[in-house]
Amino acid sequence: MTVAEPRALFIDHAGVLGGAELSLLDVAGAFGARAEVVLLADGPFRAALEARGITVSVLPLGALQQVKKSTRLPSPAALADTIRVARRVAKHVNTHTVLCANSQKAFVVALAAGLIARRPVVWYLRDILAPPHFSRTNITAAVTLANLRAARIIANSHATADAFVAAGGSKALVRVVHNGIDPAPFDAIDDRAAAAAREQLGIPAHDYLVAMFGRFHEWKGQQVLLDALAGLPDVHALIVGAPLFGEEAFESALKAQASRLGLDGRVHFLGFRSDVPLLMRAADVVVHASVYPEPFGRVIVEGMLAGRPVIAARAGGVIEIVDDGDTGVLVPPGDASALARAIGALRSDPAGAAAMAERGRIHARRSFSLQAMVRGVSDALAGLE
Ligand code: UDP
Numbered sequence: 001m002t003v004a005e006p007r008a009l010f011i012d013h014a015g016v017l018g019g020a021e022l023s024l025l026d027v028a029g030a031f032g033a034r035a036e037v038v039l040l041a042d043g044p045f046r047a048a049l050e051a052r053g054i055t056v057s058v059l060p061l062g063a064l065q066q067v068k069k070s071t072r073l074p075s076p077a078a079l080a081d082t083i084r085v086a087r088r089v090a091k092h093v094n095t096h097t098v099l100c101a102n103s104q105k106a107f108v109v110a111l112a113a114g115l116i117a118r119r120p121v122v123w124y125l126r127d128i129l130a131p132p133h134f135s136r137t138n139i140t141a142a143v144t145l146a147n148l149r150a151a152r153i154i155a156n157s158h159a160t161a162d163a164f165v166a167a168g169g170s171k172a173l174v175r176v177v178h179n180g181i182d183p184a185p186f187d188a189i190d191d192r193a194a195a196a197a198r199e200q201l202g203i204p205a206h207d208y209l210v211a212m213f214g215r216f217h218e219w220k221g222q223q224v225l226l227d228a229l230a231g232l233p234d235v236h237a238l239i240v241g242a243p244l245f246g247e248e249a250f251e252s253a254l255k256a257q258a259s260r261l262g263l264d265g266r267v268h269f270l271g272f273r274s275d276v277p278l279l280m281r282a283a284d285v286v287v288h289a290s291v292y293p294e295p296f297g298r299v300i301v302e303g304m305l306a307g308r309p310v311i312a313a314r315a316g317g318v319i320e321i322v323d324d325g326d327t328g329v330l331v332p333p334g335d336a337s338a339l340a341r342a343i344g345a346l347r348s349d350p351a352g353a354a355a356m357a358e359r360g361r362i363h364a365r366r367s368f369s370l371q372a373m374v375r376g377v378s379d380a381l382a383g384l385e
Pocket of ligand 1: 017018019020022213214215240241242271272273274276296297298299300302
């Protein structure tokens with residue numbers, strides 16, 4: 001370690017394990033003693049950080065936690081809460097050279113904490129700042145604050161960076177650092193383990209198995225996969241994930257949709273799982289079906305690392321991961337018929353599907369390495385005033 005290497009206090013508003021949190025887990029894990037994490041909510045993310053030996057503190061938000069990205073203006077109570085928590089975060093700053101916010105709420109808290117503790121603040125932007133997820137007011141406020149006070153923006157894709165700039169964000173602030181994913185857990189699973197997992201799930205040996213991974217939310221497109229399955233007899237699907245941010249009604253609607261379409265024996269809702277590499281290797285195809293532009297899409301790179309052909313929705317950061325027809329298949333977002341056709345085409349050409357999966361695996365290892373991500377983040381956090 002050289003003296004120029006940054007010492008970072010990372011701040012995340014979530015206690016659950018979403019993609020942003022899993023990515024930060026890898027970054028903070030690689031930073032080791034150079035990183036400390038403050039979470040603004042308790043949950044399994046804390047245990048996961050602690051298991052990696054990372055120092056973590058939980059400073060829960062009150063009223064600010066209730067503010068939704070789609071709401072127009074935060075209440076006075078939320079603003080007071082921001083100051084209260086920021087003061088507590090500032091007390092955690094000691095030898096840290098920089099504060100790095102891993103989410104939008106964390107960015108607001110980090111800005112105030114950075115002013116108090118006199119440290120530069122970086123926003124690790126992992127969202128495409130655009131409607132319908134974010135209200136216009138929210139976008140304008142976030143971009144204005146970023147232009148005025150952020151020392152840098154780390155964007156997880158060019159799509160994320162472009163949306164920030166299109167919303168008025170300063171291009172000079174932005175560095176793009178793609179997610180990197182460790183291939184080791186995928187390499188560790190052999191065909192026997194994958195076959196055993198498949199058997200345990202009760203999937204008949206000759207049936208085709210597609211798998212989709214992600215938190216339950218309408219924009220992730222689980223409903224599109226269910227519609228596609230209706231026209232694909234003998235195809236089973238694993239739907240892996242859970243409602244992480246209060247989308248229980250959507251989960252119930254999905255299960256009702258599966259029953260209505262007569263898919264009950266073929267669709268397997270597995271809930272949130274921590275054995276994603278095994279489940280990907282147990283499947284024949286990994287499907288991503290987001291109906292809105294995905295900022296990055298870790299699950300696509302993971303499907304490639306698992307050596308499975310991937311089908312993904314053509315929008316946002318996904319285009320930076322998949323070269324259509326070469327390293328995977330792209331379909332229009334929200335188009336169940338196109339998705340069904342893509343699944344059918346891979347099924348009818350196992351040799352072509354295997355060759356594509358192998359090209360995807362090589363591409364993912366080369367282009368989305370953990371080392372490149374950690375170096376990119378470290379460089380982006382270094383040398384700031
Ligand atoms: N994931 C998981 N268990 C699940 C479902 C998903 O560990 O049951 C992981 C998945 O492997 C991926 C992450 O959650 O690493 C989702 O990241 P992605 O970028 O695809 O979506 P995000 O959650 O950031 O919207």
